[in-house]
Amino acid sequence: METELFNFKNSCNNNEKNVFNQINKNNKKKCRKSGGFQAMNLSYPIIKGILKRGYKVPTPIQRKTIPLALEGRDVVAMARTGSGKTACFLIPLFEKLKTRQAKSGARALILAPTRELAIQTLKFIKEIGKFTGLKSSVILGGDSMDDQFLAIHGNPDIIVATPGRFLHICIEMNMNLENIEIVVFDEADRLFEMGLGTQINEILNRLPETRQTLLFSATLPKLLVEFAKAGLENPILVRLDVESKLPDELKLCFITCRSEEKLAVLLCLLKHIVKADTQTVIFVATMHHVEYIHQILDKAGITNTFIYSNLDPSARKINAAKFKSEKVKVLIVTDIAARGIDIPCLDNVINFNFPATSKLFIHRVGRCARAGRSGNAYSIVAPDEYAYLLDLHLFLGRSLNIIPISETENIPEEAIGKIPQSMIEEELSELIMYHKNITDISSMQNVCNNAYQQYIRSRPPASTESNKRIKELHISIAGILPEFRNSNNDAAELISKIKSYKPRGTIFEIVAKPSSVDYKIMKEKRKFHKENIINYHQKIEEVSTKNLNYKAKSLQLSPSSIDEINDTFSQVITSKKRKIYDICQNKHKKKQKVLKDDQFYVPYTAPDRHTEQGLAVNNFTTEADKVYLDFTADNENSRRFQNQIKKWDRKKKKMITIENNPKAGKIQTESGTWIPSTYKTKRYLQWKEKNKIGIIQNDDNTDNEVSLQMQKLETSAKTHWARHNQKLKEKIRIKSELKTPDQILKARKILERKKQRNGRKKKGGRSNR
Incomplete structure (x- = not known):
């Protein structure tokens, strides 16, 4: 076999040799994708962290997704729970960021639906990325915003956050997210189920267009397909283990x-x-x-x-x-x-x-x-x-x-x-x-x-x-x-068994004597209905035997159609079992009869109905809602009060009025989305003034982390931990040789007080003598 290949190479011209080399390269790439973590061309610190964590062989979803993510493609991965989806986005993320860059700021963003999932992701980052030196921080709803301001001032490389609080922090601090290279949506279907679609879209509008987006989900609803079509660039769908919803173990x-x-x-x-x-x-x-x-x-x-x-x-x-x-x-x-x-x-x-x-x-x-x-x-x-x-x-x-x-x-x-x-x-x-x-x-x-x-x-x-x-x-x-x-x-x-036992005879047949009238009537009645009783018991036995081994039919509960998936994703990667399953399903599908004749069918809505509604200046429905005939209101004030809705407030314990305007209490961002006005307050400016961020930070930004640690340790020394923090602060503090005018004045006042005390002591000593 080797001699044949050698003769073939020599006989080929230069163009054919190039093609042969290209085929070898492609085969090598395929081998890399099909191997373990060592065959994925990962750097040594990441391999060391993976082995330290205990991972040896990648799962099927990891084997398919990680090489695509390393190439820089936008990926939508879909697999069952417990299949190792967290490592699918963490390993490419570490490989892309590689080392810490303190001055550039956050370069990766991971959005999670719940605080527990975000904390768990942060734990995985610290375990797998232990040897990379990358800094990560978590931003969650319910935690102190002052601590989160401090964490972002530390310029972390990776931010793990819930969408609501992260958008709040972005608007408060007017954050610049141009350095974000990779964005991850973990449990994306849950993010949209919780009603966080507006926050996610606003965050995406603030991110650069050159970002890489990874989206991981257990299901694929229609809303998620539309989001991938709008927010991702030429995405690839990786769909594994969908038909087996539960693990065999x-x-x-x-x-x-x-x-x-x-x-x-x-x-x-x-x-x-x-x-x-x-x-x-x-x-x-x-x-x-x-x-x-x-x-x-x-x-x-x-x-x-x-x-x-x-x-x-x-x-x-x-x-x-x-x-x-x-x-x-x-x-x-x-x-x-x-x-x-x-x-x-x-x-x-x-x-x-x-x-x-x-x-x-x-x-x-x-x-x-x-x-x-x-x-x-x-x-x-x-x-x-x-x-x-x-x-x-x-x-x-x-x-x-x-x-x-x-x-x-x-x-x-x-x-x-x-x-x-x-x-x-x-x-x-x-x-x-x-x-x-x-x-x-x-x-x-x-x-x-x-x-x-x-x-x-x-x-x-x-x-x-x-x-x-x-x-x-x-x-x-x-x-x-x-x-x-x-x-x-x-x-x-x-x-x-006693509970399920039913006697064959009634109380009239068991208790009464055979010669009694009741007994004779019941016997005649039983003979008359004997066939019906036998048929009824036979039906019950048939139903019970069917129910004991009732085979359930599988239902296709996919909310998004195949055509929508094919239109959205440039490539769909599935397992071999899934391909065979889809082929069998398509064979069993019957062709539906077309009952509509396009030549004579007249639709009840115009084909350009949506575009006309969007381009209309004065829409009839919106104008009709504003203008209506009211017989009770006799002045402007009473008409205005009628337009308001009253609702019971549990905190205030009284009825309060709520305006019909859906944009009330909201502000419009640069991208055009409406968000709550509570997102834009002066908390960040107050925090800066309180901690004197502008005075403490140097021009060189070399001692930035040291100054942030000093701010964090500033507490009144009233407790044991406060005194402990003061000792740590004294170790961290670096004494500068240059003094400010305030420090010079303070030192002069202390010297004057010491001279006055020494003078009083000398006078007191002479008088005693």
Whole structure:
């Protein structure tokens, strides 16, 4: 083979040799992309940080995305949770920035939807980029703005922020973002779901056009496709593992019970099923449920902590640190921690309240079984949540397996079952004692019941098909789960069989004598309806056999069409499985009949309707809203007051008027977007005057970081830490030989005072002699 290649090279002319070399180069590039981290041509400090973190082999999304990002392309990456999306944008970011540049300012911006995700990203930056020397800072809502002003004055290379607070800081400080080279949107679909679209667009308008944009998301809604089409330049879509929504290492378990028994089932899981040395996250509906379950678990002797939205930011940090450092084994949270939070070595997830959407379920259980580790997800399902359980199985395309009461073998995985009633009653007796003896727990129970009623009102309804289908499925008659089946549960199985037992005869046939009139009438009636009764029982048996192995059909819930994706992205990279899946789907699709004849069809709207509305000077709808006939107002003042809406203010405890104008209380930026006027205040100028930034900073900017450290340590020496800071400040302070006029005057006054004191002492000494 080598001799043939040698002869081929010699026989080729120069042009053919160039083509041959180009092919070899392309093959080398392909080999680099298909290898590990060492084959990606990364610098030594980044490789050292990756190996130090424990990464050895890149995940599929990392293998596809990192080479594209290193080439400087705009990328939209889409993969399931726990696939290593954070390293996909951090590694190219470090390679592009390489070393610290203190004078240029921020060169990379990472936007995250929640403060927990931003703090976690900052932690990854410090771990992977440990040997690069790059400086990073975090800007979050709820933290002190003075500290954030100080952090930006330190000229960090990387800024990790939430969009609302970052835009506020940009407007306050009039920040110049021309040095930003790379922008990252982490969990981009969540950013738009939270209503942060205006802030994101305003931030993008302030960034340079030559930036590189990386967008990472778990889903691809239509709004995100439109944003990529407008804000990204010739983007590439990397779409992997979309059809497999959950990892194979994750084991699902669904437990049915009454709504009053949910807390008892939770205690049974934590005491008997979940191991004591494993970490568990419990998801609940409201913040009141968090506090209530926290009190119950404390009383039961289970170490736990909690996080919810209204909790103070410092308390949230402390509680999250307790759980991550394994000081406590149970964390109770609301859905604020369902997206993007990477908790190392998480083993179990418990859904105390079943999520209303299938997408939320995936992101909840996606906190465990990450990066190839195994995990368990337990869901406690009440009767009012059965329809949502069916929606989830339709979304995942999996079979709904209900454990029968009689069978004890060949039970499928991910089945729906119960916990023995004897175990539940033991925990219920303890809970009743807690509520009787402790008034705080009983009062919190009433608060939780009211909060759950409000939660049900705001909860999105399940699909109508699932609500109809769930009446035919007998989920409440499910058998006991295999984890709880042992020799001690024979009595519980007997009780469940007794509950489901129905006698063949009625009370008139059992109690009455055969010669009585009642007995004879019932026998004749039973003979007359015998065929109908047999047919009815046969139908019930057929329905039950179908329901036990009900195969759910997979639903295509993609909000954005294939045509829109192809029009937006220049290249779509998918896995081989995905390509085969798409080909099969296209084969099964039937051609729709065209019922519209373009020759005779007259649309009800003009084709240029949108352009005419945009170019119109006096639009009819806007003018018609202003002009209307009012019979009650007889002067200008009363007409003006009628145009205002009154609303109850909870803080002021009175009705307040709100103007109809949507632009009231807002200011317009240079790009034309309207933002709240509270973004533009004089807080930054006040902070500069307070800390004397203009006086302290030198012309050379060499001692900039030292002066910032001195400002940070300026506190009154009244506490232990204040005195400690003063000692540190004395070490940092550099004495300058040149003195200001104020310092010279002060030194003269001190000398005069010393002379006066010495004179008094001499006079006093002579008089004593």
